[in-house]
Amino acid sequence: MNKLKIGICGWGNVATGLFKTLQTNAAEIKKSSNLEIEIIAIGARRDNPKCDPGNVIIERDIFKIIDHDIDVIVELIGGVDVARELILKALNAKKHVVTANKAVIFNHGDELFSVANKNGVKLLYESSVCAGTPIIKLLNQELAASKISKISGMLNGTSNFILSNMEEGMEFEPTLKLAQEKGYAEPDPSFDIEGTDAAHKIGILSSLAFGSSLPPKDFYIEGINGIYKDDFKYAYEMGYTIKHLAIAKSTNNTIDLRAHPSLVKLDSYLANLKGVRNGIEVETDLLGTLHIAGSGAGQEATASGVISDLIYLSDSKIREVNNINESSELIDFFDLDFQYYFYIEASDVSGVMASISSIFANKDISIESISQKENLNDDLVPIIIITDPFKEKDYQELVDNLLALDSVNKIRSIRIEPQ
Amino acid sequence: MNKLKIGICGWGNVATGLFKTLQTNAAEIKKSSNLEIEIIAIGARRDNPKCDPGNVIIERDIFKIIDHDIDVIVELIGGVDVARELILKALNAKKHVVTANKAVIFNHGDELFSVANKNGVKLLYESSVCAGTPIIKLLNQELAASKISKISGMLNGTSNFILSNMEEGMEFEPTLKLAQEKGYAEPDPSFDIEGTDAAHKIGILSSLAFGSSLPPKDFYIEGINGIYKDDFKYAYEMGYTIKHLAIAKSTNNTIDLRAHPSLVKLDSYLANLKGVRNGIEVETDLLGTLHIAGSGAGQEATASGVISDLIYLSDSKIREVNNINESSELIDFFDLDFQYYFYIEASDVSGVMASISSIFANKDISIESISQKENLNDDLVPIIIITDPFKEKDYQELVDNLLALDSVNKIRSIRIEPQ
Incomplete structure (x- = not known):
């Protein structure tokens, strides 16, 4: 110890x-x-x-x-x-x-x-920088062997919350009020919405990755207060959404450093990170593109980062991996509860939905949704069922009972993982 | 040194x-x-x-x-x-x-x-484990102060590639062939598609986070070879997609450990990570939910992880952050090139699109797309333009020239960040 x-x-x-x-x-x-x-x-x-x-x-x-x-x-x-x-x-x-x-x-x-x-x-x-998203140690240690060419991302959770809501159709002012009510934005929100907070963060990351100065020389900073909800609509029609990005990019001994709103492709990683979150994309020579995203920014997230720094400074930097937890045991898979998706291929005859449903009811398994899809051919029709959670140990008998129905031809199923 | x-x-x-x-x-x-x-x-x-x-x-x-x-x-x-x-x-x-x-x-x-x-x-x-996605050091160091409750994610890039293609409408067999052609899957792909590779990885992560044994006792492992493209269609209609998840979850001294296909909500983080990628979600008490995703899995990514371990073992574990790179300098923002989104509010009169376009042409700025949207009222119409890239230094004069047109009422603009 x-x-x-x-x-x-x-x-x-x-x-x-x-x-x-x-x-x-x-x-x-x-x-x-x-x-x-x-x-x-x-x-x-x-x-x-x-x-x-x-x-x-x-x-x-x-x-x-x-x-x-x-x-x-x-x-x-x-x-x-x-x-x-x-x-x-x-x-x-x-x-x-x-x-x-x-x-x-x-x-x-x-x-x-x-x-x-x-x-x-x-x-x-x-x-x-982004307590809750351990980007400093990532750059410092995990990526120590890589040459980093670009760091970009949403470094201000408040701005990302506001823009995500505007994407859903809200205007700027009511969204800002909502952010203030939820405690995401300060009574004076200028530090967040004018881009200063994100700019400070990217300045620090650029220093770490590229050796740029702290304080940096003046660089371009623009906030999110000039964006209208209609911009999201028009951007969407062309395959984009709008994010506030802070960017540091190194090419041939020059550094491109800036923080401003940007259109990003709808199917990109950063476009899909919504709400009070930080999301960062790092481009490297050895690992390709790496993504990290976190949501924490409160006292506990800050404490976590401080403590990881303290552990790093101590001589005991590594989790004793052989600390086997004797008292913990693997749960028997059959004792777990799962919601299930069922694909049931059945004869297209009257009463088939009722007879299938009754098999579930007999085993006390509730059905969340059941729907008959387009026929596969004259005789067969797929029936899709989402169940409520039930014990894995009841699964096999349920399937056996379903297959015992004359009207059922084939079954497959996939568990649903709650998020 | x-x-x-x-x-x-x-x-x-x-x-x-x-x-x-x-x-x-x-x-x-x-x-x-x-x-x-x-x-x-x-x-x-x-x-x-x-x-x-x-x-x-x-x-x-x-x-x-x-x-x-x-x-x-x-x-x-x-x-x-x-x-x-x-x-x-x-x-x-x-x-x-x-x-x-x-x-x-x-x-x-x-x-x-x-x-x-x-x-x-x-x-x-x-x-x-997932070379290219530094999850071991993340759990070991950055999260050392946090209690981890759940680790879940796509730990096998090959499976994620195949499922992402099936999501776009391909069947399993041709997608597997494609993965083999691209070198993502081995000639004998069973280790990947039967879930073994992902299961080994989650076993190791569970040992690290929860102190479970290595080797673990038997746990549930299922691969992706029983999934059909139609399952994606039916799942999609109910708001889900299908991923191969490996999961380790700790509750009251029991550990839930498994690897199998799962339906996940379409708007979830994991659902949106497509292609040959690893994506991991870690639930913690201090930081909330943290996400990390990487794409590298080749020799270079493996080398990167090995070298980060070597640096860790040395006595010089920290980047000398004050290694200011004297030879690198910030690029002048005005020398950068950007594609732009323009919202131009103009009079709804004939010839307005032509006169606006000619301002761009006069400055040698190409237009990628221009479209007139629904009228705001009897007199005004929004015109949305996406430009090709042009120098930031030409921006202000362009806007001044546009505003000098009698037909232009208002302009706003957002830069586009390539991904």
């Missing part, structure tokens, strides 16, 4: 979310990584009525966290200037830093990474 | 693919990880006319690789029994092992991981 001692700076929603997740998911973390994460101190300018930190030391001066005997500072204060100062001090004190702060990485990334390197410590930031 | 010394066992397509990728992508690997991977020896029972190993030592007895001064054995001989013996000897000699061998992990995983743990070394196997 390894131990990692951390200090948390900040005590708002994200920090208390991390605090709680470290408690609720301690067993999971230990199982995955054989690691115990101990919070030594919390830098909180004031108490948070929503969360009791127990016996953990509280520092009102957040900079004092750095003086404690800890391995990692977790910066969750947000904002830019004080966060930058705090991260710099921590790195210079040879502490690793994990941050979920997109703004400070976007605006001061080059400086911060350079100071981390100089001090031989790490600055990790998985949760700063 | 760190160095990692490796020995490669096996000298078939996968091994030579790794050999070549380590050469072609050496700069990328160094940039990502500051790591140099040196091949010390290759275990090759015979020469491979397709690949010259240069000055690397060749051992005809592959077990002799273990005696060399190396950090990691890369097992690429395939098969089960000899591979198991080789991996056990390597682990017992305290060498890390990286393998792309699904069969040996599925059949002997528990034993192999236990021996690795006992010896304090690692056994990594990213490329053994």
Whole structure:
């Protein structure tokens, strides 16, 4: 068992979310990584009525966290200037830093990474870009051997929610209101709908994949507030839908970096990701095109990314795969319940639907829908049935009983997987 | 700069693919990880006319690789029994092992991981499950803090190719032939189409996520060879398509493990992943539902996974993010070419299409399609234009010229992103 001692700076929603997740998911973390994460101190300018930190030391001066005997500072204060100062001090004190702060990485990334390197410590930031969609580690590790040529996608869940609703026929303003009611958009939504949030994210990903600067030079940013629902209708007629895309593309030492609405083909991967989601497409030389999509963006998703960074910084980076869970056992397949699709080829005679239905009724299996399709020939007709869920162990007898009917010629079936 | 010394066992397509990728992508690997991977020896029972190993030592007895001064054995001989013996000897000699061998992990995983743990070394196997879709590291690291409740997806690209074609109206047999012609299916396709390959993969993922045994006890496996194209038609009428799903689901210490065809809702994520692709859906407590999809499955994708394992085993696991690429520069947005969608609100008078078209022609901008839509009122009509690509710098003057027409009332536009 390894131990990692951390200090948390900040005590708002994200920090208390991390605090709680470290408690609720301690067993999971230990199982995955054989690691115990101990919070030594919390830098909180004031108490948070929503969360009791127990016996953990509280520092009102957040900079004092750095003086404690800890391995990692977790910066969750947000904002830019004080966060930058705090991260710099921590790195210079040879502490690793994990941050979920997109703004400070976007605006001061080059400086911060350079100071981390100089001090031989790490600055990790998985949760700063699309918490809930682990794109940073994907680029950093899984794709480390590949040359990446393009990253594109919907990096702002709020914009994707609004555009998905407009695709269904809503206008911009009521959709924005709906997003605000659901808590997806802030009272002042400009950061999301003007494209700034997505632009910051793609700037950070471009730095990681292509070595472009942070902050980047000015690049083109346009939001979704100039799109009308009719545009979706006209676009659809030509095989397109509309998404807000952030794009970083590298060709011959030049980088194409931008964030704006785009028409994308209806049958493309990105077109089909709807709702409050992030979806990212990465083009590589070795793996071809890779897709990743996630929906989480709340405190728990942020906590998850921070914890994966912490595990990475520890010495126990790998799930002990031979941790066989002796108490868990495979469910007997015959004890599972499935909804079923049935194709039944039957004689086209009167009463056939009734006799088939009664076989299901006799076994207490409810039918969700039954329909007779176009005849195959003069004698035979396909009957399609969707059942309610029933036990797999009842399947074979049901089929035997159906086949015993003179009117039934052939049966095939496929299980239905709920989504 | 760190160095990692490796020995490669096996000298078939996968091994030579790794050999070549380590050469072609050496700069990328160094940039990502500051790591140099040196091949010390290759275990090759015979020469491979397709690949010259240069000055690397060749051992005809592959077990002799273990005696060399190396950090990691890369097992690429395939098969089960000899591979198991080789991996056990390597682990017992305290060498890390990286393998792309699904069969040996599925059949002997528990034993192999236990021996690795006992010896304090690692056994990594990213490329053994869906090379091209880095699901192992995703479960192992990014999701280390999350409790996973379900993993499901299309884990066999060949099956997904065949079913996607059947969805478009082809029957099973000709589609299988097509898959064989394209090299997606083996001359003996039974491993893919009977569900065995997908079943092995889900068994390995279940072990990783839920601690189930390797080999698992018998579980339900069914292939795609009992599905007819008409099933797609009937399923479609009820809002479904058909996919081959492999599923591992954990509830209260029981594990539901199976691989078989399933009806899935047409608007679901998995339904929309078509062709030779793997697509996986992971349900978690912290991140909600996460999706990952990849298309690669060839030598290069396998090499990529093996190399990401090697980088993980080295001490230089993190891309030096402040490796700013001084020579790369942002492209000026105005120098980019875009296809455009235009919504032009114009007076409903004769000749209006012609006068609008001539503005585009005067700027040498070709029109891909132009269509007049239903009138907005007595006077105004929307005209929708899709252009061929033109330089962004010509956009503003084009719009100014269009707005200068008396007949044009309003213009909006969206760029089109090629996919």
